[in-house]
Amino acid sequence: MKAFLERLKSIHTIEEAEKLLWEQVKTPTPNTKKALALAKKAHEGQQRKSGEPYVVHPILVAATTAYFSRDSLMVQAALLHDVVEDTHYETEELKSEFGENLAHLVEGLTKIVRIRDENLIPSESDERLISSALSFRKMLIASFKDVRILVIKLCDRLHNMLTISALPTQKQRRIAEETLVVYAPIAHRLGISRIKNTLEDLCFEVIYPQEYAQIDRYIRANTQNLQFKLNAFIQKITQLILKDGGFKEKEFQVIGRVKHHYSIYMKMQRKGIGIEEVLDLLAVRVMLKRPIGCYRVLGIVHLGFTPLVSRFKDYIAVPKENGYQTIHTTLFYEEGIVEVQIRTHEMHQLAEYGVAAHWIYKSGNVGVNLEWLEGLHYQKESVEEFYALAKTDLFSEDITVFSPKGDYFTLPKGSVALDFAYTIHSKVGTNAVGALINKQEGSLLGVLKNGDIVRIIKDNAPHLYCSWIDSVKTSKAKEGIRTLCRAREKECNELSAYNILFNLFDLPVDTLHTLIEELHMKESIHKIPLLLDFFKETIHKLAHTMGTREVRTWELFKKGYKKPTPKTIDHLIFYSNKNIDGVEFDYCCHPKMGDLVVAFYHNNRAIVHHKLCKKAYEKMCSQVPMLHVQWQHSKLIGYRLIVGLQNRKGVLAELLTLLAKLDMNVTKIELGIQSSDSAEFCRIEVESAIKTKNEIIEKFSPHFKLIEITSLDDAYNDS
Numbered sequence: 001m002k003a004f005l006e007r008l009k010s011i012h013t014i015e016e017a018e019k020l021l022w023e024q025v026k027t028p029t030p031n032t033k034k035a036l037a038l039a040k041k042a043h044e045g046q047q048r049k050s051g052e053p054y055v056v057h058p059i060l061v062a063a064t065t066a067y068f069s070r071d072s073l074m075v076q077a078a079l080l081h082d083v084v085e086d087t088h089y090e091t092e093e094l095k096s097e098f099g100e101n102l103a104h105l106v107e108g109l110t111k112i113v114r115i116r117d118e119n120l121i122p123s124e125s126d127e128r129l130i131s132s133a134l135s136f137r138k139m140l141i142a143s144f145k146d147v148r149i150l151v152i153k154l155c156d157r158l159h160n161m162l163t164i165s166a167l168p169t170q171k172q173r174r175i176a177e178e179t180l181v182v183y184a185p186i187a188h189r190l191g192i193s194r195i196k197n198t199l200e201d202l203c204f205e206v207i208y209p210q211e212y213a214q215i216d217r218y219i220r221a222n223t224q225n226l227q228f229k230l231n232a233f234i235q236k237i238t239q240l241i242l243k244d245g246g247f248k249e250k251e252f253q254v255i256g257r258v259k260h261h262y263s264i265y266m267k268m269q270r271k272g273i274g275i276e277e278v279l280d281l282l283a284v285r286v287m288l289k290r291p292i293g294c295y296r297v298l299g300i301v302h303l304g305f306t307p308l309v310s311r312f313k314d315y316i317a318v319p320k321e322n323g324y325q326t327i328h329t330t331l332f333y334e335e336g337i338v339e340v341q342i343r344t345h346e347m348h349q350l351a352e353y354g355v356a357a358h359w360i361y362k363s364g365n366v367g368v369n370l371e372w373l374e375g376l377h378y379q380k381e382s383v384e385e386f387y388a389l390a391k392t393d394l395f396s397e398d399i400t401v402f403s404p405k406g407d408y409f410t411l412p413k414g415s416v417a418l419d420f421a422y423t424i425h426s427k428v429g430t431n432a433v434g435a436l437i438n439k440q441e442g443s444l445l446g447v448l449k450n451g452d453i454v455r456i457i458k459d460n461a462p463h464l465y466c467s468w469i470d471s472v473k474t475s476k477a478k479e480g481i482r483t484l485c486r487a488r489e490k491e492c493n494e495l496s497a498y499n500i501l502f503n504l505f506d507l508p509v510d511t512l513h514t515l516i517e518e519l520h521m522k523e524s525i526h527k528i529p530l531l532l533d534f535f536k537e538t539i540h541k542l543a544h545t546m547g548t549r550e551v552r553t554w555e556l557f558k559k560g561y562k563k564p565t566p567k568t569i570d571h572l573i574f575y576s577n578k579n580i581d582g583v584e585f586d587y588c589c590h591p592k593m594g595d596l597v598v599a600f601y602h603n604n605r606a607i608v609h610h611k612l613c614k615k616a617y618e619k620m621c622s623q624v625p626m627l628h629v630q631w632q633h634s635k636l637i638g639y640r641l642i643v644g645l646q647n648r649k650g651v652l653a654e655l656l657t658l659l660a661k662l663d664m665n666v667t668k669i670e671l672g673i674q675s676s677d678s679a680e681f682c683r684i685e686v687e688s689a690i691k692t693k694n695e696i697i698e699k700f701s702p703h704f705k706l707i708e709i710t711s712l713d714d715a716y717n718d719s
Contacts, residue, residue: 001067001194001198004067005162005198007020008020008060008063008064008159008162009162009163011056011060012050012052012056013052013053013056014040014053014055014056014059017055017056017059017060017063018036018059020059020060020063021036021059021060021062021063021066021075023063024063024066024067025063025066025072025075028072029072031072031076031098031102032072032075032076032079034097034098035075035076035079035080035098035102036059036062036079038079038080038083038089038097039055039058039059039079039080039083040055042080042083042086042087042088042089043055043058043082043083043086043087046086048163048166049166049167050163050166054082054086057082057159057163058078058079058080058081058082058083059079060159061078061079061081061152061155061156061159062075062076062078062079064078064155064158064159065077065078065151065152065155068151068155068192068194068195068353069148069151071148073101073102073105073148074105074148074151074152076098076102077102077105077106077109077148077152078152078155078156080094080098080102080106081106081109081110081152081156083106084106084107084110085110091103091106091107091110094106104146105146105148105149105152108146108149109149109152109153109156147190147355150186150190150355151190151192151355153183154183154186154187154190154192154195154199155195157179157183157199158195158198158199160175161175161176161179161199161202161203162202164176164202164206172206173206173207175206176202176203176206176207177203177207179199179202179203180199180200180203180204180207183199184196184199184200184203187199187354189322190322190354190355191322191323191324191350191351191353191354191355192352192353192354192355193351193352193354194352194353197260197262197263200260200262200263201260201261201262203262204261204262204265205261208265211265212261212265214275215261215264215265215275216261218275218276219258219261219281226258226281226282229282229334229336230256230257230258230282230284231256233256233282233284233333233338234254234255234256234284236304237254237284237286237301237304237340238254240300240301240304241254241286241297241300244300244303244304245296245297245300247293247296247297251288251289251293252286252287252288252289252293252297253286253287253288254284254285254286254287255284255285255287256282256283256284256285257282257283257285258281258282258283259280259281259282259283259339264278264281267280269705272644272680272681272705279336279337280330280336280337280338280339281336282336282338282339283338283339283340283341284338284339284340284341285340285341285342285343285348286301286340286341286342286343287343287344287345287348288342288343288344288345289344289345290344291316291344293344294316294327294342294343294344295316295327297342298327298329298342301329301331301340301342302329302331305331305332305333306331306332307329307330307331307332308329308330308331308332308337311328311329311330311339312328312329312330313327313328313329313400313450314327314328315327315328316343316347318400318408320398320410321398321410322354322355323350324347324350324351325343325344325347325350325351326341326342326343326347326351327341327342327343328340328341329342398410398411398412398413399411399412399413399415399448399449399450399451400450400451401415401420401448401450401451401452401453401454402451402452402453402454403424403453403454403455404453404455409423409424411423411448411473411474412473412474413473414447414473415447415448415472415473415474416443416444416445416446416447416448416471416472416473417432417435417437417442417443417444417445417446417448417454417456418432418435418444418445418465418468418471418472418477419448419472419473419474419476419477420435420448420454420456421435421444421456421458421477422472422474422476422477422480423474423476423477424456426476426480428456428458429476429477429480429481430462430463430480430484431458431459431460431461431462431463432444432456432457432458432463433457433458433459433463434456434457435454435455435456435457436454436455436457437452437453437454438452438453439453444465444468445468445471462484464484464485464488464612465481466481466485466612468481469481469482469485470692470693470694470711485612488612488617489596489611489612490526492598492611492612492616492617492620493526493527493528493529493530494525494526495620495621496528496529496598496611496620496626497525497526497527497528497529498512498513498516498525498623499620499623499624499625499626500528500529500535500626500627500628501528501538501539501542502623502625503576503578503601503625503626503627504539504564504576504577504578505542509623512542515542515545518545519541519542519545521538521541525538528628529598529628529629532575532628532630535575535628539564563577564576564577565577567580568632569582569583569606570583571593571631571632572597572599572606572608572629572630572631572632573629573630573631573632574599574606574627574628574629575627575628575629575630576601576627576628578601578604578627579604580601580604580605580606580627581604581605582605582606583599583605583606583608584605584606584607584608585608586607586608586609586613586615586616588609588613588614588615589609589610589613589615589616590610591608591609591610591613593631594631594637595610595611596610596611596612597609597610597611597629597631598610598611598616598620598626598629599626599627599628599629600616600619600624600625600626600627601624601625601626601627602624602625606627606629608629637687637688637689637690637691637711637712638667638685638686638687638711638712639685639686639687639688639693639696639709639710639711639712640683640684640685640708640709640710640712641683641684641685641686641696641700641706641708641709642681642682642683642706642707642708642709643655643681643682643683643684643700643704643705643706643707644680644681644704644705644706644707645680645681645682645704646680647680652671652682654703655682655684655704658700658703658704659684659686662688662690662696662699663688663689664686664687664688664690665686665687665688666684666685666686667685667686667687668684668685669682669683669684669685670682670683670684681707685712693709693711696709697709
């Protein structure tokens with residue numbers, strides 16, 4: 001593939017582009033020739049930023065699509081993918097010329113609105129995430145009915161990245177950033193490792209040129225030694241397979257490679273080490289004819305070398321969600337380690353080409369599971385929330401966890417038992433109360449390891465785990481927790497609203513329900529505990545409805561009623577017409593300053609609970625009188641941050657400047673902390689108005705490596 005990409009990058013004329021296209025499309029159909037002619041005619045006179053004819057781009061995208069798919073309809077769609085967007089041609093014209101299937105693909109590609117160079121948002125802008133998320137969502141929505149749209153779009157972006165040098169540096173960086181967070185993860189989940197790895201390295205070189213150059217210099221300087229070590233290992237493993245396994249030379253193939261730059265960089269970042277300390281720069285692949293041969297070879301290499309057991313994974317017996325099958329093992333070799341992958345030739349086709357292998361190899365032996373794609377159709381109002389959920393699902397290291405019956409489930413690394421519960425079914429997650437992990441009693445927040453056997457203990461009622469949303473990893477669990485807690489919070493607000501009003505007016509709740517319906521406020525009543533102005537407006541409307549239309553609002557309270565007034569006690573503001581002699585914070589939920597709270601009225605005292613407390617919910621349902629309550633001011637949340645620091649002059653000043661810029665108050669700082677692998681860290685405790693850990697991570701990650709973040713005062717840990 002390397003030679004193909006080099007050639008792709010060097011082509012700048014229509015003639016050269018056509019030649020490459022016909023080399024990939026061995027026997028072009030009449031429609032493919034007609035699509036090429038139409039593309040040339042439609043884009044006539046248009047030029048790219050580099051000055052070359054614009055049509056060179058769609059021709060080369062079509063050639064790339066042919067390289068990965070061999071599907072004539074996809075090649076035609078690639079040729080015409082910019083025609084509707086950039087020329088006067090309409091989708092209906094393509095439908096009449098080429099048929100509905102091609103028009104469908106082109107329309108799907110057109111719906112993914114391309115971000116123009118001149119409209120690119122700067123890297124440091126807060127709009128960056130929103131822009132990427134919008135592009136991401138449009139890609140997925142456009143491809144739900146036909147995954148071929150994604151494959152063509154990946155080929156389009158691959159060519160854009162290969163020719164990105166024609167753009168200004170800032171625009172290069174912005175496109176590369178979007179590619180790394182949007183396109184590479186999709187290629188990863190589609191299983192097209194060739195596109196994924198190439199996009200990652202191209203983006204890495206643009207976004208982190210110094211780090212890329214450092215790794216590239218090291219590999220170039222050590223090419224001879226690395227290749228010698230790789231060849232020696234391949235020779236040794238080949239001899240073992242021939243001698244001890246009884247295989248013939250034609251029955252297997254062994255190939256090796258140095259890992260790609262971005263994967264090396266990520267390993268350095270995860271472990272906080274330099275490239276000289278990376279032990280596994282080399283990887284070897286053994287390919288055989290049948291799956292049983294893979295296990296024979298596994299036995300041979302484990303007997304011939306010492307395996308690193310913690311890194312063994314059998315994806316043949318337990319395939320990944322997208323159909324990927326390979327045995328992964330890591331072997332100690334000459335003061336280092338070498339990753340070995342063992343697979344059949346058919347498994348190799350799927351691993352390299354992923355979903356595209358379906359169109360390349362027509363034998364029917366290559367299959368791919370796309371159920372995960374449907375699972376990304378989140379119904380979210382917030383595009384940032386959608387993006388955060390989808391990114392977690394798309395691009396994370398996997399573990400495999402089993403049910404007691406032997407069913408297996410793929411989860412992101414770091415998942416907890418509650419993630420597993422939601423993966424089984426949303427109702428299992430909402431009703432979960434505990435877990436047995438490998439037959440031992442464990443917590444729902446117990447982190448799972450590869451190969452764990454998990455049984456979820458549940459009951460018949462939903463349980464709220466609202467403060468756990470940052471502890472779970474999967475989008476299903478986050479979405480499930482968020483949905484349940486939002487629904488309960490809204491229900492609590494509705495119940496509180498009626499209880500506050502009946503306490504204020506000394507009216508039965510049933511009467512209030514009737515009045516609220518007459519005022520057509522049933523759908524908005526939940527706003528009363530949240531918005532003081534809306535609460536006052538509701539009092540005003542109720543006063544008039546109860547026969548006081550001709551008098552001022554507060555006339556209602558002349559006989560036996562008092563005008564509601566604000567009263568501040570213990571950092572809480574109560575708005576009521578009742579006497580409040582004091583405040584008690586109930587022991588059952590230990591509400592803290594800044595939590596979502598409700599207040600019940602008992603013996604002239606305000607009894608404060610967390611809004612999502614079980615006991616408080618029972619009281620709300622029992623129509624216990626309540627008070628309108630709000631915190632006097634917003635509370636700063638405490639966080640403990642562990643930040644990776646490079647050993648260079650001024651780095652601490654840069655960190656403190658960033659904290660000041662983010663309006664974070666430093667309460668404690670520890671410097672010079674070293675881990676076992678000699679990486680340096682700084683532990684800081686801060687106070688911030690930022691409400692979520694994810695928001696802090698988003699703001700920190702472009703500047704410093706945030707190793708860990710812990711909330712020092714999580715709200716409502718009891719469920």
